[in-house]
Amino acid sequence: xxxxxxxxxxxxxxxxxxxxxxxxxxxxxxxxxxxxxxxxxxxxxxxxxxxxxxxxxxxxxxxxxxxxxxxxxxxxxxxxxxxxxxxxxxxxxxxxxxxxxxxxxxxxxxxxx
Amino acid sequence: xxxxxxxxxxxxxxxxxxxxxxxxxxxxxxxxxxxxxxxxxxxxxxxxxxxxxxxxxxxxxxxxxxxxxxxxxxxxxxxxxxxxxxxxxxxxxxxxxxxxxxxxxxxxxxxxxx
Numbered sequence: 001x002x003x004x005x006x007x008x009x010x011x012x013x014x015x016x017x018x019x020x021x022x023x024x025x026x027x028x029x030x031x032x033x034x035x036x037x038x039x040x041x042x043x044x045x046x047x048x049x050x051x052x053x054x055x056x057x058x059x060x061x062x063x064x065x066x067x068x069x070x071x072x073x074x075x076x077x078x079x080x081x082x083x084x085x086x087x088x089x090x091x092x093x094x095x096x097x098x099x100x101x102x103x104x105x106x107x108x109x110x111x112x113x
Numbered sequence: 114x115x116x117x118x119x120x121x122x123x124x125x126x127x128x129x130x131x132x133x134x135x136x137x138x139x140x141x142x143x144x145x146x147x148x149x150x151x152x153x154x155x156x157x158x159x160x161x162x163x164x165x166x167x168x169x170x171x172x173x174x175x176x177x178x179x180x181x182x183x184x185x186x187x188x189x190x191x192x193x194x195x196x197x198x199x200x201x202x203x204x205x206x207x208x209x210x211x212x213x214x215x216x217x218x219x220x221x222x223x224x225x226x227x
Contacts, residue, residue: 040220040221103156
């Protein structure tokens with residue numbers, strides 16, 4: 001299977017919470033990133049979590065890490081139309097350093113009015 | 114701050130033509146990368162560089178070449194363009210690869226090969 005797996009689409013109502021899930025294969029991943037890509041733009045770092053943490057909260061964003069299950073999630077509270085974008089999970093794999101990150105295929109977050 | 118700048122933003126090539134995608138960064142980053150993004154396929158690493166004069170292959174290097182003569186510039190050359198190279202290309206840079214290793218991306222170059 002893929003090294004990093006994400007659902008391709010997620011549709012939520014404006015004001016609800018969005019939860020984007022990611023599973024990965026490399027249990028020794030040290031840093032796990034979430035990038036956001038708005039239409040027609042490059043990727044921007046949204047948040048990240050160290051592997052020795054279970055949770056990280058930053059305003060409307062909550063990242064949960066389950067190392068045992070190799071599962072990462074991104075929760076966006078009070079989802080707004082400006083949150084409409086593609087969200088990429090990107091664990092830093094073993095030995096990964098200079099050779100960049102391994103990206104999931106991205107989850108398209110669709111906001112319904 | 115300009116950050117990472119890519120040119121051109123759009124280009125149409127005929128099969129067999131060659132071209133160079135330009136990438137420059139003004140953040141004095143050591144590490145630079147070229148990715149391609151295909152619909153529903155995420156990003157795939159083409160080539161990367163850890164500093165001037167040093168380049169290495171990524172996951173999908175065939176059909177491409179790179180050079181890194183300066184810290185700022187990391188051009189990607191396509192030789193003998195093929196329809197399979199139709200994609201959006203992103204250049205990225207980072208200060209360090211270890212630590213937080215945040216990648217800074219350009220806005221992308223959309224290439225169509227007909």
